[in-house]
Amino acid sequence: MVExxxxxxxxxxxxxxxxAYLLAFFxxxxxxxxxxxxxxxxxxxxxxSTLDVYYAAFRIPDFIYASVASIxxxxxxxxxxxxxLEDDNTDAKSFIDNIFTSFFWxxxxxxxxxxxxxxxxxxxxxxxxxxxxxxxxxxxLTRILLLSPILLGISNLLASITQTFNQFFVYALSPxxxxxGIIFGIIFLYPSFGLxxxxxxxxxxxxxxxxIQVPTVAKSGFIPxxxxxxxxxDIKNVTLxxxxxxxxxxxxxxxxxxxxxxxxxxxxxxxxIFNFSFNIQSAPLSIIGVSYxxxxxxxxxxxxxxxxxxxxxxxIVSAARYIIFWSLPAIVLFIVLRAQIVRTLLGSxxxxxxxxxxxxxxxAIFVVSLVGQGLNQLFxxxxxAAGNTIKPLVVNIVSSVTIVVSALIFTNIxxxxxxxxxxxxxxxxxxxxxxxxxxxxxxAYTTGLLVNGALFWFxxxxxxxxxxxxxxxxxxxxxxxxxxxxxxxxxxxxxxSNIFDLTTLIGIFLQGLFAGLLGxxxxxxxxxxxxxxxxxxxxxxxxxxxxxxxxxxxSEREEI
Numbered sequence: 001m002v003e004x005x006x007x008x009x010x011x012x013x014x015x016x017x018x019x020a021y022l023l024a025f026f027x028x029x030x031x032x033x034x035x036x037x038x039x040x041x042x043x044x045x046x047x048x049s050t051l052d053v054y055y056a057a058f059r060i061p062d063f064i065y066a067s068v069a070s071i072x073x074x075x076x077x078x079x080x081x082x083x084x085l086e087d088d089n090t091d092a093k094s095f096i097d098n099i100f101t102s103f104f105w106x107x108x109x110x111x112x113x114x115x116x117x118x119x120x121x122x123x124x125x126x127x128x129x130x131x132x133x134x135x136x137x138x139x140x141l142t143r144i145l146l147l148s149p150i151l152l153g154i155s156n157l158l159a160s161i162t163q164t165f166n167q168f169f170v171y172a173l174s175p176x177x178x179x180x181g182i183i184f185g186i187i188f189l190y191p192s193f194g195l196x197x198x199x200x201x202x203x204x205x206x207x208x209x210x211x212i213q214v215p216t217v218a219k220s221g222f223i224p225x226x227x228x229x230x231x232x233x234d235i236k237n238v239t240l241x242x243x244x245x246x247x248x249x250x251x252x253x254x255x256x257x258x259x260x261x262x263x264x265x266x267x268x269x270x271x272x273i274f275n276f277s278f279n280i281q282s283a284p285l286s287i288i289g290v291s292y293x294x295x296x297x298x299x300x301x302x303x304x305x306x307x308x309x310x311x312x313x314x315x316i317v318s319a320a321r322y323i324i325f326w327s328l329p330a331i332v333l334f335i336v337l338r339a340q341i342v343r344t345l346l347g348s349x350x351x352x353x354x355x356x357x358x359x360x361x362x363x364a365i366f367v368v369s370l371v372g373q374g375l376n377q378l379f380x381x382x383x384x385a386a387g388n389t390i391k392p393l394v395v396n397i398v399s400s401v402t403i404v405v406s407a408l409i410f411t412n413i414x415x416x417x418x419x420x421x422x423x424x425x426x427x428x429x430x431x432x433x434x435x436x437x438x439x440x441x442x443x444a445y446t447t448g449l450l451v452n453g454a455l456f457w458f459x460x461x462x463x464x465x466x467x468x469x470x471x472x473x474x475x476x477x478x479x480x481x482x483x484x485x486x487x488x489x490x491x492x493x494x495x496x497s498n499i500f501d502l503t504t505l506i507g508i509f510l511q512g513l514f515a516g517l518l519g520x521x522x523x524x525x526x527x528x529x530x531x532x533x534x535x536x537x538x539x540x541x542x543x544x545x546x547x548x549x550x551x552x553x554x555s556e557r558e559e560i
Contacts (some may be wrong), residue, residue, distance in 0.1 A: 026172035027291055031283035033179035035345050038279055040186045047269035047276070047359070053134050054198060055275040056126060056264065057141035059257050061148050062113060067250040068107045069153030071242045075329030077160035080238060083305065085164065093222055098234040100157060100224030105361030107153050111146045117366040118142050125257060128264040151206035158213035161222050163298055170216045171294075174209045181205025218402065244389035245380075248396035255400040256354040259407055259441045267435035273355065274441055276346060277362035281370065284330040291375020292319045293381050300385035309464075316382050316460075317470045323374040324471065325534040328478045329523055332486035333516055335365040336493070340512025347505060354433050361428035372453025379456040384496055395455045403448030410440035477530045491518030 043050045079100070084092040114121065118139050122129070129135040159171050185201010193200070217223050263270040297320040303312040334341065338360040347356050380392045414421050414437055424439060425431035461468045492515030500507035527535045 024337050026176065027286045030175040030179060031286055033176055033183065034279060035178055035283065037183050037186065038276060039346055042276065042346040042351035042355075043349030044186070044190075045272075046352060047272040047355040048350070049076070049134060049268055050195075050271065051272040051275075052264070053137045053141065053195070055271050056129075056260060057138050057145055057199075059253075059260050060114065060118070060121060060125065060142050061145040063250070063253045063257060064107070064110060064146070065149040065152060066248055067255040068110055068270070069103075069149050069156055070246045070249045071106075071239065077157065077164075077238070080241075081160060085206070089502040094231065095234050096157075096161065096222055096224045097227045098231045099238060101227045101230055102235050103153065103157065104150075104226065107150050108470065109151055115143050115146050116380065118146075125261055126264050128261075141195050141199050144196065145202055147203050148206040151203070151210050155206070155210035155213055157224065158210070158217045161217050161220060162213060163294075165220060170213055174212050177208035177212055178205040181208050224318050243391060244393035245384065248380075248393045251397045251400035255403040255445075258404050259445065262407060262411065263438060263441060266437050268436070269355065270438040270441075272450050273438050274363055276342075276359045277366055277442060278445075280341065280345065280359075280363050281334070281366035284327070284334070284367070284370060285373050285377075288326045288330065289323050289370075289377045292323050292374070293377035295319070296378065297381040297385060300382060304386045310384070312382075313464050313467065316378065317467060319378050320375060320466070320471060321466075321534060323378060324371055324475060325478045326372050327371040328475075328482040329485050329520070331367050331370050332482040333489055333519055334370075335364045336486050336489045336519070337512045337516055338364045340493075340508050344505065344509045344512060347508075358433055358436065358438065359428050361430045361436070361439055362442045364428060365439065365446055369449035369453070372449050375458055376449070376452050379460055382460070391459055395452055395459070398455060399448045399452035402451045403444050406447045407441060407444035410444055411437070427545045433493040474532075474534055477527060478534070481527040484526045485519035485523030487519075488522035491514045492516075492518040502550060512539075 041051055041054070045054075080095065081092060084095055122135065122139050122142060126135070126138060129138060130496065155174065159174070162171050172524075181204035182198075182201045184204060185198050189201050191197070208338050216221070218219025259274065260271055296315055300312060300315055303315060332478075339357065342360040342363060343353075343356045347353075383389065383392050414424075422431065424443075425433075425436055428439070430436050430439075457468070493511060496511040496514050500511045502508055502511060524535065
């Protein structure tokens with residue numbers, strides 16, 4: 001039985017769509033668990049001081065994870081492992097041991113230093129909490145969460161091995177276990193241990209994220225081990241390659257840290273509103289953009305290293321087509337159905353109707369950048385596969401600076417120009433809610449991500465001529481279908497508001513569900529009338545899963 005489970009976890013995936021759909025399938029379940037997690041938090045605490053402390057405590061460990069654990073990220077290690085496996089398995093095992101040993105001691109040392117100086121760091125990052133009980137809670141919870149970068153970093157290293165062998169199943173499963181650990185902490189540990197229980201739940205989730213990778217990696221014979229003698233040439237090569245990516249991720253995390261710090265100066269619950277809306281918009285991003293970019297990356301690395309630049313570009317274009325194809329309707333439907341989505345996911349217990357509307361408004365702003373975020377994931381991995389880490393660094397730094405500067409400018413405008421504040425509040429239908437200033441933070445984030453996407457698109461088109469022209473038709477078709485879906489869904493909301501009882505959760509859910517289904521049907525009908533190739537490919541791909549005689553949906557060049 002154990003051998004069958006390990007065999008399932010170790011199963012290889014060979015095509016772009018199969019890998020992307022597998023990752024998307026598990027991303028859906030992972031995001032469902034994440035939404036259950038957020039619903040439990042919203043139900044128990046609402047958008048208030050307790051959750052502000054909880055989310056604020058995550059930011060410093062997250063920054064360590066981005067700035068240190070990214071050294072052993074999949075994007076960095078897969079090309080190194082792929083090249084070594086072509087030559088000698090012994091050399092590959094030695095390489096893994098060297099990286100594991102140096103990384104383990106380095107991130108442990110960093111986490112220990114931060115643990116000692118946590119009070120000073122928290123005082124710098126969150127000066128608004130200084131001298132309050134929240135300050136003590138943030139320090140305490142941050143220290144517990146400092147274990148998570150170590151565990152997740154090691155898990156990322158193991159995931160690099162599974163991805164190199166195209167074993168996507170176990171990688172797709174690990175986020176589910178991470179969220180299950182957090183949910184366990186909320187339900188079973190918090191009632192007895194308070195914030196400590198919430199922190200321990202996160203650590204349990206991180207440990208499970210790591211543990212699920214072990215059997216598959218062990219079966220491959222590449223389980224890492226600590227060494228007394230380290231080859232510093234390996235460390236140097238990986239560090240030089242990963243440094244630009246590490247700096248880029250650090251810049252992004254730093255910009256988020258600034259936004260959360262600014263939210264701490266706003267009304268109570270602003271940090272929670274920001275995080276709830278950010279987490280919800282992350283669901284379609286994980287399901288669409290992250291799934292396709294992750295599925296494409298191993299093959300992109302092999303194609304470029306083999307000199308097959310034409311096939312490399314075709315693989316990028318193929319992934320970009322489907323990221324845009326799925327993301328555009330998701331943007332429109334999330335904007336139209338934002339209140340129904342948030343109320344269904346979070347609206348119970350201590351989470352008020354005002355919390356719902358403010359979170360929905362922030363969500364609408366966040367999702368505008370969904371296409372840009374998804375393509376950014378693909379462009380970054382495309383450049384990493386091509387061995388170019390400088391351009392993603394420059395673009396991400398520009399984006400991060402744009403986020404911070406935009407947040408400062410928008411905050412000033414929001415405070416001093418009543419007309420513009422009234423316009424945004426009216427547009428998002430929150431003019432009767434006090435303390436809407438938190439909306440400038442997702443607006444700043446979206447501005448930075450749109451700049452990021454535009455710069456990447458320009459650079460990629462310049463470096464790989466023909467990229468843009470391959471997408472014009474699909475963008476027009478997908479945008480047309482999305483707009484029709486959005487208009488139909490909006491009309492559906494008006495119709496179903498007279499049918500369902502909107503004072504109940506089930507009534508709001510059914511209103512949003514049937515309006516959304518109407519919109520999707522209308523969008524599909526238009527895409528069919530336009531002869532959308534992407535719609536046909538999706539149909540054939542789904543048909544292939546159920547009927548053995550269906551023809552393949554992609555060419556041999558797109559296999560991974």
